[in-house]
Amino acid sequence: MATIFARQDTSTDDAAAAIFTVLFIILMVYHSILLVRRRTWFCVPFVVGGLLEVIGYIARALAHSDTVSVGIYSIQSLCLLLAPILFAASIYMILGRIIRVVCGENYSFIRVNWLTKIFVGGDVLCFMIQGAGGGLLATATTASQINIYNNIILGGLILQILIFLVFIAAALVFQFRMQKRPTSAALEGPLGEHNTGKGNVFNRLTWKKLMLGLYVTSILITIRNLFRVIEYGMGWDNYLLAQEWPLYVLDAFLMVLVLIVCVTWYNPKITKNPSSRHEMQYMNSERLTSQAEAHGQINPSSGPRPWS
Known part of the structure:
Protein backbone atom coordinates (compact mmCIF):
# COMPACT_ATOMS: atom_id res chain seq x y z
CA MET A 1 0.00 0.00 0.00
CA ALA A 2 2.94 2.40 0.45
CA THR A 3 3.25 2.92 -3.29
CA ILE A 4 -0.46 3.64 -3.52
CA PHE A 5 -0.19 6.23 -0.76
CA ALA A 6 2.70 7.85 -2.54
CA ARG A 7 0.80 8.06 -5.82
CA GLN A 8 -2.27 9.57 -4.21
CA ASP A 9 -0.65 11.99 -1.76
CA THR A 10 2.25 13.38 -3.81
CA SER A 11 -0.02 16.11 -5.22
CA THR A 12 -1.55 17.04 -1.89
CA ASP A 13 -2.37 20.74 -1.86
CA ASP A 14 -0.73 21.87 1.38
CA ALA A 15 -2.36 25.31 1.31
CA ALA A 16 -5.89 23.97 0.80
CA ALA A 17 -5.50 21.48 3.66
CA ALA A 18 -4.23 24.28 5.92
CA ILE A 19 -7.11 26.60 4.96
CA PHE A 20 -9.76 24.01 5.69
CA THR A 21 -8.01 23.03 8.92
CA VAL A 22 -8.32 26.65 10.12
CA LEU A 23 -11.96 26.90 8.97
CA PHE A 24 -12.94 23.72 10.79
CA ILE A 25 -11.09 24.82 13.94
CA ILE A 26 -12.99 28.12 13.97
CA LEU A 27 -16.34 26.39 13.40
CA MET A 28 -15.64 23.65 15.94
CA VAL A 29 -14.71 26.19 18.63
CA TYR A 30 -17.79 28.32 17.89
CA HIS A 31 -20.05 25.27 17.99
CA SER A 32 -18.45 24.24 21.29
CA ILE A 33 -19.11 27.67 22.83
CA LEU A 34 -22.75 27.62 21.71
CA LEU A 35 -23.16 24.05 22.94
CA VAL A 36 -22.04 24.92 26.48
CA ARG A 37 -23.84 28.27 26.66
CA ARG A 38 -27.17 27.06 25.33
CA ARG A 39 -27.05 23.47 26.62
CA THR A 40 -28.35 22.00 23.37
CA TRP A 41 -26.65 18.67 24.01
CA PHE A 42 -28.11 16.92 20.97
CA CYS A 43 -25.63 19.03 18.95
CA VAL A 44 -22.61 17.30 20.53
CA PRO A 45 -22.04 15.26 17.30
CA PHE A 46 -21.41 18.54 15.44
CA VAL A 47 -18.51 19.33 17.76
CA VAL A 48 -17.10 15.79 17.59
CA GLY A 49 -17.51 15.72 13.81
CA GLY A 50 -15.80 19.11 13.56
CA LEU A 51 -12.89 17.74 15.61
CA LEU A 52 -12.58 14.78 13.22
CA GLU A 53 -12.48 17.19 10.27
CA VAL A 54 -9.69 19.17 11.96
CA ILE A 55 -7.66 16.03 12.67
CA GLY A 56 -8.30 14.74 9.15
CA TYR A 57 -7.07 17.87 7.39
CA ILE A 58 -4.07 18.24 9.69
CA ALA A 59 -3.11 14.69 8.75
CA ARG A 60 -3.71 15.49 5.09
CA ALA A 61 -1.37 18.48 5.34
CA LEU A 62 1.28 16.32 7.01
CA ALA A 63 0.93 13.75 4.22
CA HIS A 64 2.47 16.31 1.86
CA SER A 65 5.88 15.71 3.42
CA ASP A 66 5.34 12.06 4.36
CA THR A 67 3.67 10.26 1.48
CA VAL A 68 4.37 6.69 2.60
CA SER A 69 3.15 6.75 6.21
CA VAL A 70 0.33 4.27 6.74
CA GLY A 71 -0.56 5.95 10.04
CA ILE A 72 -1.02 9.43 8.56
CA TYR A 73 -3.00 8.05 5.63
CA SER A 74 -5.27 6.03 7.93
CA ILE A 75 -5.98 9.03 10.17
CA GLN A 76 -6.89 11.41 7.36
CA SER A 77 -8.89 8.81 5.48
CA LEU A 78 -10.96 7.63 8.44
CA CYS A 79 -11.57 11.07 9.97
CA LEU A 80 -12.71 12.65 6.71
CA LEU A 81 -14.85 9.62 5.86
CA LEU A 82 -16.64 9.44 9.23
CA ALA A 83 -17.13 13.09 10.25
CA PRO A 84 -20.25 13.70 8.07
CA ILE A 85 -21.94 10.69 9.69
CA LEU A 86 -21.77 12.53 13.01
CA PHE A 87 -23.24 15.66 11.44
CA ALA A 88 -26.10 13.52 10.16
CA ALA A 89 -26.80 12.24 13.68
CA SER A 90 -27.69 15.72 14.97
CA ILE A 91 -29.76 16.39 11.86
CA TYR A 92 -31.78 13.25 12.58
CA MET A 93 -32.29 14.27 16.21
CA ILE A 94 -33.52 17.78 15.48
CA LEU A 95 -36.56 16.59 13.50
CA GLY A 96 -38.03 14.82 16.53
CA ARG A 97 -37.48 17.93 18.63
CA ILE A 98 -39.21 20.16 16.09
CA ILE A 99 -42.18 17.78 15.94
CA ARG A 100 -42.53 17.78 19.72
CA VAL A 101 -42.20 21.55 20.11
CA VAL A 102 -45.05 22.16 17.65
CA CYS A 103 -47.17 19.28 19.07
CA GLY A 104 -47.13 17.54 15.70
CA GLU A 105 -46.69 13.94 16.81
CA ASN A 106 -49.82 12.86 14.94
CA TYR A 107 -48.44 14.28 11.69
CA SER A 108 -45.39 12.01 11.49
CA PHE A 109 -45.76 8.66 9.72
CA ILE A 110 -43.04 7.32 12.04
CA ARG A 111 -43.75 7.43 15.77
CA VAL A 112 -41.73 10.28 17.25
CA ASN A 113 -40.48 8.04 20.06
CA TRP A 114 -38.91 5.82 17.38
CA LEU A 115 -37.95 8.50 14.89
CA THR A 116 -34.60 9.42 16.41
CA LYS A 117 -33.82 5.84 17.44
CA ILE A 118 -34.36 4.49 13.93
CA PHE A 119 -32.34 7.09 12.06
CA VAL A 120 -29.55 7.51 14.60
CA GLY A 121 -29.36 3.70 14.85
CA GLY A 122 -28.95 3.55 11.08
CA ASP A 123 -26.33 6.26 11.33
CA VAL A 124 -24.37 4.22 13.88
CA LEU A 125 -24.54 1.22 11.55
CA CYS A 126 -23.17 3.31 8.68
CA PHE A 127 -20.43 4.59 10.99
CA MET A 128 -19.42 1.04 11.89
CA ILE A 129 -19.48 -0.21 8.28
CA GLN A 130 -17.48 2.68 6.88
CA GLY A 131 -15.12 2.73 9.85
CA ALA A 132 -14.42 -0.99 9.48
CA GLY A 133 -13.95 -0.67 5.73
CA GLY A 134 -11.63 2.32 6.09
CA GLY A 135 -9.56 0.64 8.78
CA LEU A 136 -9.17 -2.54 6.74
CA LEU A 137 -8.39 -0.60 3.57
CA ALA A 138 -5.44 1.07 5.29
CA THR A 139 -3.93 -2.37 5.95
CA ALA A 140 -4.64 -3.87 2.52
CA THR A 141 -1.63 -5.34 0.72
CA THR A 142 -3.17 -6.83 -2.43
CA ALA A 143 -5.46 -5.58 -5.18
CA SER A 144 -8.21 -8.04 -4.21
CA GLN A 145 -8.15 -6.83 -0.60
CA ILE A 146 -8.33 -3.23 -1.74
CA ASN A 147 -11.41 -4.02 -3.87
CA ILE A 148 -13.15 -5.89 -1.06
CA TYR A 149 -12.56 -3.21 1.57
CA ASN A 150 -13.39 -0.52 -0.95
CA ASN A 151 -16.77 -2.18 -1.52
CA ILE A 152 -17.44 -2.31 2.23
CA ILE A 153 -17.03 1.46 2.40
CA LEU A 154 -19.17 1.82 -0.73
CA GLY A 155 -21.94 -0.24 0.88
CA GLY A 156 -21.90 1.97 3.99
CA LEU A 157 -22.14 5.11 1.86
CA ILE A 158 -25.05 3.77 -0.20
CA LEU A 159 -26.86 2.74 2.99
CA GLN A 160 -26.37 6.23 4.39
CA ILE A 161 -27.88 7.79 1.27
CA LEU A 162 -30.91 5.47 1.46
CA ILE A 163 -31.44 6.34 5.12
CA PHE A 164 -31.23 10.03 4.27
CA LEU A 165 -33.87 9.64 1.55
CA VAL A 166 -36.30 8.02 3.99
CA PHE A 167 -35.53 10.73 6.53
CA ILE A 168 -36.20 13.53 4.05
CA ALA A 169 -39.48 11.81 3.08
CA ALA A 170 -40.50 11.71 6.76
CA ALA A 171 -39.66 15.40 7.15
CA LEU A 172 -41.57 16.39 4.00
CA VAL A 173 -44.69 14.44 5.00
CA PHE A 174 -44.66 16.01 8.47
CA GLN A 175 -44.27 19.54 7.09
CA PHE A 176 -46.97 19.05 4.45
CA ARG A 177 -49.45 17.86 7.06
CA MET A 178 -48.50 20.61 9.51
CA GLN A 179 -48.86 23.36 6.93
CA LYS A 180 -52.20 21.96 5.80
CA ARG A 181 -53.56 21.97 9.34
CA PRO A 182 -51.17 23.84 11.69
CA THR A 183 -51.41 23.23 15.39
CA SER A 184 -51.68 26.14 17.78
CA ALA A 185 -48.16 25.41 18.99
CA ALA A 186 -46.92 25.77 15.39
CA LEU A 187 -48.46 29.24 15.29
CA GLU A 188 -47.99 30.61 18.81
CA GLY A 189 -45.54 28.22 20.50
CA PRO A 190 -41.82 28.73 21.21
CA LEU A 191 -41.02 28.24 17.52
CA GLY A 192 -44.38 29.45 16.22
CA GLU A 193 -44.80 31.23 12.91
CA HIS A 194 -46.20 34.31 14.68
CA ASN A 195 -43.16 34.72 16.93
CA THR A 196 -40.84 36.38 14.43
CA GLY A 197 -40.17 39.55 16.39
CA LYS A 198 -37.05 41.65 16.65
CA GLY A 199 -33.84 40.27 18.08
CA ASN A 200 -30.95 38.06 17.05
CA VAL A 201 -31.18 35.12 14.69
CA PHE A 202 -32.05 32.73 17.54
CA ASN A 203 -35.03 34.83 18.63
CA ARG A 204 -36.38 35.02 15.09
CA LEU A 205 -36.13 31.27 14.57
CA THR A 206 -39.33 29.41 13.65
CA TRP A 207 -40.02 25.75 13.01
CA LYS A 208 -40.29 26.42 9.27
CA LYS A 209 -36.83 28.01 9.18
CA LEU A 210 -35.45 25.04 11.09
CA MET A 211 -37.02 22.68 8.57
CA LEU A 212 -35.45 24.67 5.72
CA GLY A 213 -32.04 24.33 7.39
CA LEU A 214 -32.70 20.61 7.83
CA TYR A 215 -33.36 20.19 4.10
CA VAL A 216 -30.32 22.27 3.10
CA THR A 217 -27.92 20.32 5.31
CA SER A 218 -29.44 17.00 4.25
CA ILE A 219 -28.95 17.88 0.58
CA LEU A 220 -25.36 19.00 1.19
CA ILE A 221 -24.47 15.77 2.98
CA THR A 222 -26.25 13.70 0.32
CA ILE A 223 -24.24 15.43 -2.46
CA ARG A 224 -21.07 14.70 -0.50
CA ASN A 225 -22.08 11.05 -0.08
CA LEU A 226 -22.86 10.73 -3.79
CA PHE A 227 -19.39 12.09 -4.55
CA ARG A 228 -17.86 9.52 -2.22
CA VAL A 229 -19.96 6.71 -3.75
CA ILE A 230 -18.72 7.63 -7.23
CA GLU A 231 -15.17 7.99 -5.91
CA TYR A 232 -15.08 4.54 -4.32
CA GLY A 233 -17.26 3.00 -7.02
CA MET A 234 -14.76 3.89 -9.75
CA GLY A 235 -12.09 1.84 -8.02
CA TRP A 236 -8.76 2.80 -6.54
CA ASP A 237 -7.13 4.07 -9.73
CA ASN A 238 -9.49 6.85 -10.86
CA TYR A 239 -9.52 10.57 -11.55
CA LEU A 240 -11.32 11.60 -8.35
CA LEU A 241 -8.72 9.92 -6.15
CA ALA A 242 -5.79 11.12 -8.26
CA GLN A 243 -6.86 14.79 -8.07
CA GLU A 244 -7.09 17.01 -5.00
CA TRP A 245 -9.79 19.50 -5.96
CA PRO A 246 -12.80 17.09 -5.88
CA LEU A 247 -12.25 16.37 -2.18
CA TYR A 248 -12.04 20.05 -1.26
CA VAL A 249 -14.97 21.16 -3.43
CA LEU A 250 -17.35 18.22 -2.99
CA ASP A 251 -16.51 17.26 0.60
CA ALA A 252 -14.63 19.85 2.66
CA PHE A 253 -16.46 22.93 1.34
CA LEU A 254 -19.88 21.28 1.66
CA MET A 255 -19.17 20.24 5.26
CA VAL A 256 -18.11 23.80 6.10
CA LEU A 257 -21.50 24.96 4.79
CA VAL A 258 -23.25 22.32 6.92
CA LEU A 259 -21.56 23.57 10.09
CA ILE A 260 -22.39 27.19 9.21
CA VAL A 261 -26.08 26.47 8.61
CA CYS A 262 -26.36 24.40 11.79
CA VAL A 263 -25.11 27.25 13.98
CA THR A 264 -28.73 28.43 14.23
CA TRP A 265 -29.78 25.14 15.84
CA TYR A 266 -28.23 26.02 19.20
CA ASN A 267 -31.52 27.48 20.41
CA PRO A 268 -32.90 26.52 23.86
CA LYS A 269 -36.41 26.70 22.39
CA ILE A 270 -35.67 23.56 20.38
CA THR A 271 -35.24 21.54 23.55
CA LYS A 272 -38.42 22.85 25.16
CA ASN A 273 -41.53 20.70 25.18
CA PRO A 274 -44.95 22.24 25.80
CA SER A 275 -46.01 22.16 29.43
CA SER A 276 -48.45 19.39 30.30
CA ARG A 277 -51.19 21.97 30.84
CA HIS A 278 -50.75 23.54 27.44
CA GLU A 279 -50.36 20.17 25.76
CA MET A 280 -53.54 18.83 27.33
CA GLN A 281 -55.33 22.06 26.42
Missing part, protein backbone atom coordinates in the same frame (compact mmCIF):
# COMPACT_ATOMS: atom_id res chain seq x y z
CA TYR A 282 -54.08 21.71 22.87
CA MET A 283 -55.23 18.09 22.56
CA ASN A 284 -58.66 18.81 23.99
CA SER A 285 -59.07 21.87 21.80
CA GLU A 286 -58.09 19.98 18.66
CA ARG A 287 -60.54 17.21 19.47
CA LEU A 288 -63.39 19.66 20.12
CA THR A 289 -62.55 21.60 16.97
CA SER A 290 -62.60 18.43 14.86
CA GLN A 291 -65.96 17.42 16.29
CA ALA A 292 -67.40 20.87 15.62
CA GLU A 293 -66.09 20.85 12.06
CA ALA A 294 -67.62 17.43 11.46
CA HIS A 295 -71.02 18.86 12.43
CA GLY A 296 -70.49 22.02 10.37
CA GLN A 297 -70.61 24.24 13.42
CA ILE A 298 -67.38 26.22 12.83
CA ASN A 299 -65.04 27.27 10.09
CA PRO A 300 -61.81 25.19 10.24
CA SER A 301 -59.70 28.32 9.83
CA SER A 302 -61.20 29.96 12.91
CA GLY A 303 -60.18 27.37 15.48
CA PRO A 304 -58.83 28.45 18.90
CA ARG A 305 -55.19 28.79 19.71
CA PRO A 306 -54.85 27.00 23.04
CA TRP A 307 -51.14 27.75 23.35
CA SER A 308 -51.77 31.34 24.39
Whole structure:
Protein backbone atom coordinates (compact mmCIF):
# COMPACT_ATOMS: atom_id res chain seq x y z
CA MET A 1 0.00 0.00 0.00
CA ALA A 2 2.94 2.40 0.45
CA THR A 3 3.25 2.92 -3.29
CA ILE A 4 -0.46 3.64 -3.52
CA PHE A 5 -0.19 6.23 -0.76
CA ALA A 6 2.70 7.85 -2.54
CA ARG A 7 0.80 8.06 -5.82
CA GLN A 8 -2.27 9.57 -4.21
CA ASP A 9 -0.65 11.99 -1.76
CA THR A 10 2.25 13.38 -3.81
CA SER A 11 -0.02 16.11 -5.22
CA THR A 12 -1.55 17.04 -1.89
CA ASP A 13 -2.37 20.74 -1.86
CA ASP A 14 -0.73 21.87 1.38
CA ALA A 15 -2.36 25.31 1.31
CA ALA A 16 -5.89 23.97 0.80
CA ALA A 17 -5.50 21.48 3.66
CA ALA A 18 -4.23 24.28 5.92
CA ILE A 19 -7.11 26.60 4.96
CA PHE A 20 -9.76 24.01 5.69
CA THR A 21 -8.01 23.03 8.92
CA VAL A 22 -8.32 26.65 10.12
CA LEU A 23 -11.96 26.90 8.97
CA PHE A 24 -12.94 23.72 10.79
CA ILE A 25 -11.09 24.82 13.94
CA ILE A 26 -12.99 28.12 13.97
CA LEU A 27 -16.34 26.39 13.40
CA MET A 28 -15.64 23.65 15.94
CA VAL A 29 -14.71 26.19 18.63
CA TYR A 30 -17.79 28.32 17.89
CA HIS A 31 -20.05 25.27 17.99
CA SER A 32 -18.45 24.24 21.29
CA ILE A 33 -19.11 27.67 22.83
CA LEU A 34 -22.75 27.62 21.71
CA LEU A 35 -23.16 24.05 22.94
CA VAL A 36 -22.04 24.92 26.48
CA ARG A 37 -23.84 28.27 26.66
CA ARG A 38 -27.17 27.06 25.33
CA ARG A 39 -27.05 23.47 26.62
CA THR A 40 -28.35 22.00 23.37
CA TRP A 41 -26.65 18.67 24.01
CA PHE A 42 -28.11 16.92 20.97
CA CYS A 43 -25.63 19.03 18.95
CA VAL A 44 -22.61 17.30 20.53
CA PRO A 45 -22.04 15.26 17.30
CA PHE A 46 -21.41 18.54 15.44
CA VAL A 47 -18.51 19.33 17.76
CA VAL A 48 -17.10 15.79 17.59
CA GLY A 49 -17.51 15.72 13.81
CA GLY A 50 -15.80 19.11 13.56
CA LEU A 51 -12.89 17.74 15.61
CA LEU A 52 -12.58 14.78 13.22
CA GLU A 53 -12.48 17.19 10.27
CA VAL A 54 -9.69 19.17 11.96
CA ILE A 55 -7.66 16.03 12.67
CA GLY A 56 -8.30 14.74 9.15
CA TYR A 57 -7.07 17.87 7.39
CA ILE A 58 -4.07 18.24 9.69
CA ALA A 59 -3.11 14.69 8.75
CA ARG A 60 -3.71 15.49 5.09
CA ALA A 61 -1.37 18.48 5.34
CA LEU A 62 1.28 16.32 7.01
CA ALA A 63 0.93 13.75 4.22
CA HIS A 64 2.47 16.31 1.86
CA SER A 65 5.88 15.71 3.42
CA ASP A 66 5.34 12.06 4.36
CA THR A 67 3.67 10.26 1.48
CA VAL A 68 4.37 6.69 2.60
CA SER A 69 3.15 6.75 6.21
CA VAL A 70 0.33 4.27 6.74
CA GLY A 71 -0.56 5.95 10.04
CA ILE A 72 -1.02 9.43 8.56
CA TYR A 73 -3.00 8.05 5.63
CA SER A 74 -5.27 6.03 7.93
CA ILE A 75 -5.98 9.03 10.17
CA GLN A 76 -6.89 11.41 7.36
CA SER A 77 -8.89 8.81 5.48
CA LEU A 78 -10.96 7.63 8.44
CA CYS A 79 -11.57 11.07 9.97
CA LEU A 80 -12.71 12.65 6.71
CA LEU A 81 -14.85 9.62 5.86
CA LEU A 82 -16.64 9.44 9.23
CA ALA A 83 -17.13 13.09 10.25
CA PRO A 84 -20.25 13.70 8.07
CA ILE A 85 -21.94 10.69 9.69
CA LEU A 86 -21.77 12.53 13.01
CA PHE A 87 -23.24 15.66 11.44
CA ALA A 88 -26.10 13.52 10.16
CA ALA A 89 -26.80 12.24 13.68
CA SER A 90 -27.69 15.72 14.97
CA ILE A 91 -29.76 16.39 11.86
CA TYR A 92 -31.78 13.25 12.58
CA MET A 93 -32.29 14.27 16.21
CA ILE A 94 -33.52 17.78 15.48
CA LEU A 95 -36.56 16.59 13.50
CA GLY A 96 -38.03 14.82 16.53
CA ARG A 97 -37.48 17.93 18.63
CA ILE A 98 -39.21 20.16 16.09
CA ILE A 99 -42.18 17.78 15.94
CA ARG A 100 -42.53 17.78 19.72
CA VAL A 101 -42.20 21.55 20.11
CA VAL A 102 -45.05 22.16 17.65
CA CYS A 103 -47.17 19.28 19.07
CA GLY A 104 -47.13 17.54 15.70
CA GLU A 105 -46.69 13.94 16.81
CA ASN A 106 -49.82 12.86 14.94
CA TYR A 107 -48.44 14.28 11.69
CA SER A 108 -45.39 12.01 11.49
CA PHE A 109 -45.76 8.66 9.72
CA ILE A 110 -43.04 7.32 12.04
CA ARG A 111 -43.75 7.43 15.77
CA VAL A 112 -41.73 10.28 17.25
CA ASN A 113 -40.48 8.04 20.06
CA TRP A 114 -38.91 5.82 17.38
CA LEU A 115 -37.95 8.50 14.89
CA THR A 116 -34.60 9.42 16.41
CA LYS A 117 -33.82 5.84 17.44
CA ILE A 118 -34.36 4.49 13.93
CA PHE A 119 -32.34 7.09 12.06
CA VAL A 120 -29.55 7.51 14.60
CA GLY A 121 -29.36 3.70 14.85
CA GLY A 122 -28.95 3.55 11.08
CA ASP A 123 -26.33 6.26 11.33
CA VAL A 124 -24.37 4.22 13.88
CA LEU A 125 -24.54 1.22 11.55
CA CYS A 126 -23.17 3.31 8.68
CA PHE A 127 -20.43 4.59 10.99
CA MET A 128 -19.42 1.04 11.89
CA ILE A 129 -19.48 -0.21 8.28
CA GLN A 130 -17.48 2.68 6.88
CA GLY A 131 -15.12 2.73 9.85
CA ALA A 132 -14.42 -0.99 9.48
CA GLY A 133 -13.95 -0.67 5.73
CA GLY A 134 -11.63 2.32 6.09
CA GLY A 135 -9.56 0.64 8.78
CA LEU A 136 -9.17 -2.54 6.74
CA LEU A 137 -8.39 -0.60 3.57
CA ALA A 138 -5.44 1.07 5.29
CA THR A 139 -3.93 -2.37 5.95
CA ALA A 140 -4.64 -3.87 2.52
CA THR A 141 -1.63 -5.34 0.72
CA THR A 142 -3.17 -6.83 -2.43
CA ALA A 143 -5.46 -5.58 -5.18
CA SER A 144 -8.21 -8.04 -4.21
CA GLN A 145 -8.15 -6.83 -0.60
CA ILE A 146 -8.33 -3.23 -1.74
CA ASN A 147 -11.41 -4.02 -3.87
CA ILE A 148 -13.15 -5.89 -1.06
CA TYR A 149 -12.56 -3.21 1.57
CA ASN A 150 -13.39 -0.52 -0.95
CA ASN A 151 -16.77 -2.18 -1.52
CA ILE A 152 -17.44 -2.31 2.23
CA ILE A 153 -17.03 1.46 2.40
CA LEU A 154 -19.17 1.82 -0.73
CA GLY A 155 -21.94 -0.24 0.88
CA GLY A 156 -21.90 1.97 3.99
CA LEU A 157 -22.14 5.11 1.86
CA ILE A 158 -25.05 3.77 -0.20
CA LEU A 159 -26.86 2.74 2.99
CA GLN A 160 -26.37 6.23 4.39
CA ILE A 161 -27.88 7.79 1.27
CA LEU A 162 -30.91 5.47 1.46
CA ILE A 163 -31.44 6.34 5.12
CA PHE A 164 -31.23 10.03 4.27
CA LEU A 165 -33.87 9.64 1.55
CA VAL A 166 -36.30 8.02 3.99
CA PHE A 167 -35.53 10.73 6.53
CA ILE A 168 -36.20 13.53 4.05
CA ALA A 169 -39.48 11.81 3.08
CA ALA A 170 -40.50 11.71 6.76
CA ALA A 171 -39.66 15.40 7.15
CA LEU A 172 -41.57 16.39 4.00
CA VAL A 173 -44.69 14.44 5.00
CA PHE A 174 -44.66 16.01 8.47
CA GLN A 175 -44.27 19.54 7.09
CA PHE A 176 -46.97 19.05 4.45
CA ARG A 177 -49.45 17.86 7.06
CA MET A 178 -48.50 20.61 9.51
CA GLN A 179 -48.86 23.36 6.93
CA LYS A 180 -52.20 21.96 5.80
CA ARG A 181 -53.56 21.97 9.34
CA PRO A 182 -51.17 23.84 11.69
CA THR A 183 -51.41 23.23 15.39
CA SER A 184 -51.68 26.14 17.78
CA ALA A 185 -48.16 25.41 18.99
CA ALA A 186 -46.92 25.77 15.39
CA LEU A 187 -48.46 29.24 15.29
CA GLU A 188 -47.99 30.61 18.81
CA GLY A 189 -45.54 28.22 20.50
CA PRO A 190 -41.82 28.73 21.21
CA LEU A 191 -41.02 28.24 17.52
CA GLY A 192 -44.38 29.45 16.22
CA GLU A 193 -44.80 31.23 12.91
CA HIS A 194 -46.20 34.31 14.68
CA ASN A 195 -43.16 34.72 16.93
CA THR A 196 -40.84 36.38 14.43
CA GLY A 197 -40.17 39.55 16.39
CA LYS A 198 -37.05 41.65 16.65
CA GLY A 199 -33.84 40.27 18.08
CA ASN A 200 -30.95 38.06 17.05
CA VAL A 201 -31.18 35.12 14.69
CA PHE A 202 -32.05 32.73 17.54
CA ASN A 203 -35.03 34.83 18.63
CA ARG A 204 -36.38 35.02 15.09
CA LEU A 205 -36.13 31.27 14.57
CA THR A 206 -39.33 29.41 13.65
CA TRP A 207 -40.02 25.75 13.01
CA LYS A 208 -40.29 26.42 9.27
CA LYS A 209 -36.83 28.01 9.18
CA LEU A 210 -35.45 25.04 11.09
CA MET A 211 -37.02 22.68 8.57
CA LEU A 212 -35.45 24.67 5.72
CA GLY A 213 -32.04 24.33 7.39
CA LEU A 214 -32.70 20.61 7.83
CA TYR A 215 -33.36 20.19 4.10
CA VAL A 216 -30.32 22.27 3.10
CA THR A 217 -27.92 20.32 5.31
CA SER A 218 -29.44 17.00 4.25
CA ILE A 219 -28.95 17.88 0.58
CA LEU A 220 -25.36 19.00 1.19
CA ILE A 221 -24.47 15.77 2.98
CA THR A 222 -26.25 13.70 0.32
CA ILE A 223 -24.24 15.43 -2.46
CA ARG A 224 -21.07 14.70 -0.50
CA ASN A 225 -22.08 11.05 -0.08
CA LEU A 226 -22.86 10.73 -3.79
CA PHE A 227 -19.39 12.09 -4.55
CA ARG A 228 -17.86 9.52 -2.22
CA VAL A 229 -19.96 6.71 -3.75
CA ILE A 230 -18.72 7.63 -7.23
CA GLU A 231 -15.17 7.99 -5.91
CA TYR A 232 -15.08 4.54 -4.32
CA GLY A 233 -17.26 3.00 -7.02
CA MET A 234 -14.76 3.89 -9.75
CA GLY A 235 -12.09 1.84 -8.02
CA TRP A 236 -8.76 2.80 -6.54
CA ASP A 237 -7.13 4.07 -9.73
CA ASN A 238 -9.49 6.85 -10.86
CA TYR A 239 -9.52 10.57 -11.55
CA LEU A 240 -11.32 11.60 -8.35
CA LEU A 241 -8.72 9.92 -6.15
CA ALA A 242 -5.79 11.12 -8.26
CA GLN A 243 -6.86 14.79 -8.07
CA GLU A 244 -7.09 17.01 -5.00
CA TRP A 245 -9.79 19.50 -5.96
CA PRO A 246 -12.80 17.09 -5.88
CA LEU A 247 -12.25 16.37 -2.18
CA TYR A 248 -12.04 20.05 -1.26
CA VAL A 249 -14.97 21.16 -3.43
CA LEU A 250 -17.35 18.22 -2.99
CA ASP A 251 -16.51 17.26 0.60
CA ALA A 252 -14.63 19.85 2.66
CA PHE A 253 -16.46 22.93 1.34
CA LEU A 254 -19.88 21.28 1.66
CA MET A 255 -19.17 20.24 5.26
CA VAL A 256 -18.11 23.80 6.10
CA LEU A 257 -21.50 24.96 4.79
CA VAL A 258 -23.25 22.32 6.92
CA LEU A 259 -21.56 23.57 10.09
CA ILE A 260 -22.39 27.19 9.21
CA VAL A 261 -26.08 26.47 8.61
CA CYS A 262 -26.36 24.40 11.79
CA VAL A 263 -25.11 27.25 13.98
CA THR A 264 -28.73 28.43 14.23
CA TRP A 265 -29.78 25.14 15.84
CA TYR A 266 -28.23 26.02 19.20
CA ASN A 267 -31.52 27.48 20.41
CA PRO A 268 -32.90 26.52 23.86
CA LYS A 269 -36.41 26.70 22.39
CA ILE A 270 -35.67 23.56 20.38
CA THR A 271 -35.24 21.54 23.55
CA LYS A 272 -38.42 22.85 25.16
CA ASN A 273 -41.53 20.70 25.18
CA PRO A 274 -44.95 22.24 25.80
CA SER A 275 -46.01 22.16 29.43
CA SER A 276 -48.45 19.39 30.30
CA ARG A 277 -51.19 21.97 30.84
CA HIS A 278 -50.75 23.54 27.44
CA GLU A 279 -50.36 20.17 25.76
CA MET A 280 -53.54 18.83 27.33
CA GLN A 281 -55.33 22.06 26.42
CA TYR A 282 -54.08 21.71 22.87
CA MET A 283 -55.23 18.09 22.56
CA ASN A 284 -58.66 18.81 23.99
CA SER A 285 -59.07 21.87 21.80
CA GLU A 286 -58.09 19.98 18.66
CA ARG A 287 -60.54 17.21 19.47
CA LEU A 288 -63.39 19.66 20.12
CA THR A 289 -62.55 21.60 16.97
CA SER A 290 -62.60 18.43 14.86
CA GLN A 291 -65.96 17.42 16.29
CA ALA A 292 -67.40 20.87 15.62
CA GLU A 293 -66.09 20.85 12.06
CA ALA A 294 -67.62 17.43 11.46
CA HIS A 295 -71.02 18.86 12.43
CA GLY A 296 -70.49 22.02 10.37
CA GLN A 297 -70.61 24.24 13.42
CA ILE A 298 -67.38 26.22 12.83
CA ASN A 299 -65.04 27.27 10.09
CA PRO A 300 -61.81 25.19 10.24
CA SER A 301 -59.70 28.32 9.83
CA SER A 302 -61.20 29.96 12.91
CA GLY A 303 -60.18 27.37 15.48
CA PRO A 304 -58.83 28.45 18.90
CA ARG A 305 -55.19 28.79 19.71
CA PRO A 306 -54.85 27.00 23.04
CA TRP A 307 -51.14 27.75 23.35
CA SER A 308 -51.77 31.34 24.39
